[in-house]
Amino acid sequence: MTGQQPIDERAVFFFDIDNCLYPRSYKIHDIMAKLIDDYFMDKLDLPFEEASTLHQRYYKEYGLAIEGLVRHHEIDPLEYNSKVDDALPIAEVIKPDPKLRSFLQSIDKSKVKLWLFTNAYKTHAARVIKALGVEDLFDGVTFCDYGEPVLICKPKPEMFERAMRDAGAISKDKCYFIDDSPVNIKGAKEFGWKVTIQYIDPLDKSPATPAGHFEIREFDEIKTIAPEIFQ
Structure with missing residues (x-):
């Protein structure tokens, strides 16, 4: 035993x-922010300013923009991940x-x-x-x-x-x-x-x-x- x-x-x-x-000077966050804004615009059919504002609001309220999308818009988080995080040019x-x-x-x-x-x-x-x-x-x-x-x-x-x-x-x-x-x-x-x-x-x-x-x-x-x- x-x-x-x-x-x-x-x-x-x-x-x-x-x-x-890694340092913020790599601007990974900036690239990600653009991808998130693009995702909000595409999925929620919003103009840029509204998409960016909603993105930032969800980030501040929930710690993650994706949580707001899941809570309020029934977005598939794994699809979001494929379009945002996994689309980042990390190796470059x-x-x-x-x-x-x-x-x-x-x-x-x-x-x-x-x-x-x-x-x-x-x-x-x-x-x-x-x-x-x-x-x-x-x-x-x-x-x-x-x-x-x-x-x-x-x-x-x-x-x-x-x-x-x-x-x-x-x-x-x-x-x-x-x-x-x-x-x-x-x-x-x-x-x-x-x-x-x-x-x-x-x-x-x-x-x-x-x-x-x-x-x-x-x-x-x-x-x-x-x-x-x-x-």
Whole structure:
């Protein structure tokens, strides 16, 4: 009879992907915004200004434009994904990042799991980390499942609960998180995760009110924030 597997007591470091693992200067978000606007115009038969306004409203209200489309317009989220996220020219824009890879390799994997945590669908996550050349360094991914009847995404508490289940995190005190979104960082801090870090793009000003425990502009700054997780 096989005994129970020992509990993995390692901490988990959750990494957002877009505008976090790669810089905003790549303009992936701008390309995506145009694709989303085009989708709203096509599917809802709206002129550009109305489509763009509705897109932004849904994003602010729900954290994802697609959630508003699903709630109010019965749009198939997987079709949306094929026309928006999967249509992004990821491999043409994002290139391998040796500095990011070196940073991730400096984390002590005997102490910490590295886990991707995104509001995008799993196909987008896979394409980005492959383009960055770091796909082999993460233990898994928690993503917004566009195949579900009700979409769950950051910063909903249910999404943080899902991430912990997926990653096998045994305690909120063992959860580290970095994201460029102040809303997501605030949600994680309120949820009780131990270390929440807002990544601020070098081109942006620091926010007047911190969203989480820490703010950084370079990933190497995490070595000062959480030296206990590095080799």
